[in-house]
Amino acid sequence: MSQPVRTRIAPSPTGAPHLGTAYMALFNLAFARKHGGQFILRIEDTDRKRSSIESEKAIFEALRWAGIEWDEGPDCGGQYGPYRQSERLDLYEREINRLIEKGHAYRCFCTPQRLNELRAKQIANKETPRYDGLCLSLSQEESARRAKSEPFVVRMKIPESGTCEFTDELRGQVNIEWSQIDHQVIRKSDGFPTYHLANVVDDHEMAISHVIRGEEWISSTPKHVLLYQYLGWKCPSFAHLPLLRNPDKSKLSKRKNPTGIFYFRDAGFLPEALLNYLGMMGYTLPDQREIFSLEELIETFDIKRISLGGPIFDLAKLKWLNGRYLREKLNPVEVIDRLQAWKANPEFLGKIMPFALQRLETFSDFFPLAQFLLSEQPIYALEELVGKMEPEQSAKFLKIAEWELEKTASWDRDTLSSVFQRMAEVEDLKLKQLLPLFFMAMSGSTVSLPLFDGIALLGPDLTRMRLRHALELLSANGQGLSKKGIKKLEKEYANRYGERID
RNA sequence: GUCCCGUUCGUCUAGCCAGGUCAGGACACCGGGUUUUCAUCCCGGCAACAGGGGUUCGAAUCCCCUACGGGACGCCA
Numbered sequence: 001m002s003q004p005v006r007t008r009i010a011p012s013p014t015g016a017p018h019l020g021t022a023y024m025a026l027f028n029l030a031f032a033r034k035h036g037g038q039f040i041l042r043i044e045d046t047d048r049k050r051s052s053i054e055s056e057k058a059i060f061e062a063l064r065w066a067g068i069e070w071d072e073g074p075d076c077g078g079q080y081g082p083y084r085q086s087e088r089l090d091l092y093e094r095e096i097n098r099l100i101e102k103g104h105a106y107r108c109f110c111t112p113q114r115l116n117e118l119r120a121k122q123i124a125n126k127e128t129p130r131y132d133g134l135c136l137s138l139s140q141e142e143s144a145r146r147a148k149s150e151p152f153v154v155r156m157k158i159p160e161s162g163t164c165e166f167t168d169e170l171r172g173q174v175n176i177e178w179s180q181i182d183h184q185v186i187r188k189s190d191g192f193p194t195y196h197l198a199n200v201v202d203d204h205e206m207a208i209s210h211v212i213r214g215e216e217w218i219s220s221t222p223k224h225v226l227l228y229q230y231l232g233w234k235c236p237s238f239a240h241l242p243l244l245r246n247p248d249k250s251k252l253s254k255r256k257n258p259t260g261i262f263y264f265r266d267a268g269f270l271p272e273a274l275l276n277y278l279g280m281m282g283y284t285l286p287d288q289r290e291i292f293s294l295e296e297l298i299e300t301f302d303i304k305r306i307s308l309g310g311p312i313f314d315l316a317k318l319k320w321l322n323g324r325y326l327r328e329k330l331n332p333v334e335v336i337d338r339l340q341a342w343k344a345n346p347e348f349l350g351k352i353m354p355f356a357l358q359r360l361e362t363f364s365d366f367f368p369l370a371q372f373l374l375s376e377q378p379i380y381a382l383e384e385l386v387g388k389m390e391p392e393q394s395a396k397f398l399k400i401a402e403w404e405l406e407k408t409a410s411w412d413r414d415t416l417s418s419v420f421q422r423m424a425e426v427e428d429l430k431l432k433q434l435l436p437l438f439f440m441a442m443s444g445s446t447v448s449l450p451l452f453d454g455i456a457l458l459g460p461d462l463t464r465m466r467l468r469h470a471l472e473l474l475s476a477n478g479q480g481l482s483k484k485g486i487k488k489l490e491k492e493y494a495n496r497y498g499e500r501i502d
Numbered sequence: 503g504u505c506c507c508g509u510u511c512g513u514c515u516a517g518c519c520a521g522g523u524c525a526g527g528a529c530a531c532c533g534g535g536u537u538u539u540c541a542u543c544c545c546g547g548c549a550a551c552a553g554g555g556g557u558u559c560g561a562a563u564c565c566c567c568u569a570c571g572g573g574a575c576g577c578c579a
Contacts, residue, residue: 011579014578046578050578050579108577112577115577119576123503127504128503128505129576153577168507171507171508175506176505177505180504180505180574180575181505184576185577187577190577194577194579195578196579214573215506215507215572215573215574217573218506218507218573219573219575220575242508242572243572245572247513249571250571250572251572280514280528281514282515283515284515284527288515288516288526288527290514290528290529307515307516308507308508309509309510309515309572310572312513313514314513314514314529316530317513317528317530318529319529320529321529323542327542
């Protein structure tokens with residue numbers, strides 16, 4: 001351990017900042033700080049189609065809100081920069097060429113169609129899908145010649161037999177047979193590296209000493225280990241943390257849980273309580289304290305104390321903890337400050353006022369009208385939700401809205417309006433017939449502010465939760481969508497609205 | 503399907519590495535008390551070593567098998 005400790009998180013800027021990112025960041029940060037090292041934020045934006053600068057900004061904002069600070073990153077620089085993979089392409093290209101020259105990697109000219117067919121065939125034969133090595137036999141000359149006129153990817157070679165052994169700091173030795181590993185693409189046809197290559201190159205170049213990441217990476221660790229060997233570099237040590245889970249034990253997903261970091265901000269949680277809660281997922285301080293600050297976590301941090309069973313994220317316990325923070329860690333004046341910073345400020349109230357004003361006779365009318373924008377979840381009865389609509393129709397429309405809104409890139413009044421406009425058209429309904437359901441689901445009342453403006457102010461995370469809450473209310477009364485029903489609806493949806501995205 | 507990882511109350515976990523505790527704490531839940539209500543707070547209760555084999559005087563703890571859960575198998579990360 002003579003080498004300075006440097007850890008990192010490497011989120012990819014696709015979609016909303018995820019709780020899992022904050023979770024991994026927390027332990028990477030704690031480990032680095034405990035050992036007097038640095039914690040780095042690197043943006044892995046090698047997926048050109050899905051990465052966006054907005055998402056990158058959101059990651060900074062979300063992590064900062066949560067109380068995670070990094071020593072080096074795209075926004076604050078550092079001596080190992082740049083910290084954005086799209087700005088490091090030369091570096092990857094150099095190493096990819098080195099790998100090709102040394103015979104550790106080769107160009108592959110197979111078309112996506114051929115690979116799809118191959119995969120389909122292998123799956124049909126109950127084999128593990130894997131590249132069959134067709135382009136492996138190409139001579140260096142032919143490969144170089146075809147590269148000038150044809151699209152290609154670069155794949156890394158994998159030993160034909162034997163076992164990859166590596167040490168996971170938490171689990172001990174892990175053995176995976178090379179026969180299980182595919183000839184991984186390390187450079188895509190668009191010239192960008194894949195995660196595996198970029199990750200290894202950057203971790204080396206950025207002098208990362210400890211790779212602390214999610215358990216989902218264990219099975220691709222052999223590829224990484226091999227790349228370090230091929231490139232003649234020393235491997236960092238690896239520690240794979242358990243994954244946060246949904247109540248059904250599957251990997252935490254926004255389908256089943258609030259997973260966006262901003263959800264917790266917008267729903268009125270304290271960042272320090274959230275961080276504390278994440279810190280007790282799979283970890284306990286030596287003295288079993290449950291309430292602890294980041295500093296206290298760091299002070300006593302011991303990565304070996306992490307327990308390996310995937311912890312289920314329990315909103316109820318988080319709320320309990322948040323309540324204790326409010327009561328025990330803050331005084332009333334501070335709570336008022338924090339409340340103001342949250343939504344009780346002129347800026348936010350100012351956004352509501354234009355809509356509320358037309359409905360005001362006295363000040364007393366304001367807060368009841370604005371209430372749904374200031375609470376986590378309005379309360380209403382099933383009959384109110386459904387109204388004149390058939391319950392199953394309601395469930396269907398709620399689900400479709402959830403899918404449609406998932407696809408909505410910009411979250412403003414007009415865009416939202418057109419989403420519902422279109423939905424009414426496709427369903428052959430008047431907007432007036434469709435909307436009462438959503439008024440109730442969003443605001444818990446038929447007397448409320450304009451719907452689209454309301455949804456815009458609510459933001460995507462709270463909106464999703466409200467749709468889901470409505471759906472759950474229907475299900476709890478036996479009038480929701482069954483699994484089969486959802487499958488069926490999904491197909492119908494694909495036909496009439498277009499493919500769904502996650 | 504193949505491989506890998508995991509498994510202590512419903513949930514988060516302590517204990518496991520260095521076998522001997524009535525298996526401890528917290529959330530949730532239930533009951534009681536304080537409070538004009540509610541909440542807070544206090545007290546009490548419910549509730550777990552996945553199963554089966556070993557090793558041992560003794561196993562939650564060490565070993566093996568089974569089951570179950572999860573993850574991975576992309577020109578996503």
